[in-house]
Amino acid sequence: MSEVILAVNDVTKSYGDNKALKGMSLELKSGEILGLLGPNGAGKSTLINCICGLLKPDSGNLKMFDLDLKDDRQLIEARAKMGVVPQEIALVEELSAYENCMYIGGLYGLKGGELKDSVEEALNFVDLWDRRKDRPGKYSGGMKRRLNIACGLVHKPTLLLMDEPTVGVDPQSRNYILESVRQLNDEGTTVIYSSHYMEEVEALCDHIVIMDLGETVAEGTFSSLIAEVNDTETINISLAKPIDDTKVLAEIDSIPGVTNVENNGTELSVISERGNNNFNEIIAKLGEFKQDFTSIDLARVSLEDVFLDKTGKKLRD
Ligand SMILES: Nc1ncnc2c1ncn2[C@@H]1O[C@H](COP(=O)(O)OP(=O)(O)O)[C@@H](O)[C@H]1O
Ligand SMILES: [Mg+2]
Structure with a gap:
């Protein structure tokens, strides 16, 4: 049995009266690609943001390995092992692609030759090394998305959180992104992948959590989920x-x-x-x-x- 690397237990989060998460629980095992599938408003981003510490849950527990993510010091330690590709593309427009990656890598504590090598590797991985000197403003939606992915990968995370990474990208970049996720996973990265495209989740994810209105509505492998209903x-x-x-x-x-x-x-x-x-x-x-x-x-x-x-x-x- 693979080890559990992330345990989410009965997590709730509200925005005012809006209960975005109504007690979400899940376990993620090392080496998995976990798919969070649900329509807009299901709570996927809220859950991902609670996991990476961008949002504080109202109640419940989150653990990565034996680190308690509700504790600020332990969260910092856990974040060093996490990469985040947020739903809203987060890039500094004044910096080139290369500088954006250098900046993010620096935030994760990489320095000198190690930082440069990691940035080169990440930009090569998303096939943007040749365009590294351009600012994101010159990029297509798909290229911006790939740069965002490179930024999430510079520090070689154990767990990669990807929030709807194919929304608004051309089909070619989309396929490229899906292939990259597979490759990263083959190389040992554990992935949480949120999407409202069932085809992507079906093709990519061994463990699927279907969400709606802040709750899990079904969970399992593709074949176990299909067998449940039909x-x-x-x-x-x-x-x-x-x-x-x-x-x-x-x-x-x-x-x-x-x-x-x-x-x-x-x-x-x-x-x-x-x-x-x-x-x-x-x-x-x-x-x-x-x-x-x-x-x-x-x-x-x-x-x-x-x-x-x-x-x-x-x-x-
Ligand atoms: N910053 C926010 N302020 C207020 N409500 C929010 C905010 N972010 C999300 N919500 C609400 O929380 C619910 C879950 O949203 P979200 O986590 O973004 O879902 P998803 O990512 O699955 O589309 C929705 O009803 C959404 O309108
Ligand atoms: Mg979202």
């Missing part, structure tokens, strides 16, 4: 021509696992219990009745379905 799958088939002989519908309906068959013109939907592997049989039956098809779509269950099931709302409204 025991059917739908196969949507577009037929080349409408059904000739309705006997085919009855025969598909009697295939083991099939619970419902709906037909409307050339559209055919077959609902089936999950894990029956009756896909080939359904296709074979259409072949038997000479019903050609133009496309087949096996509707995949997604984290969106999990969110809908648990909250009655869509992740993206």
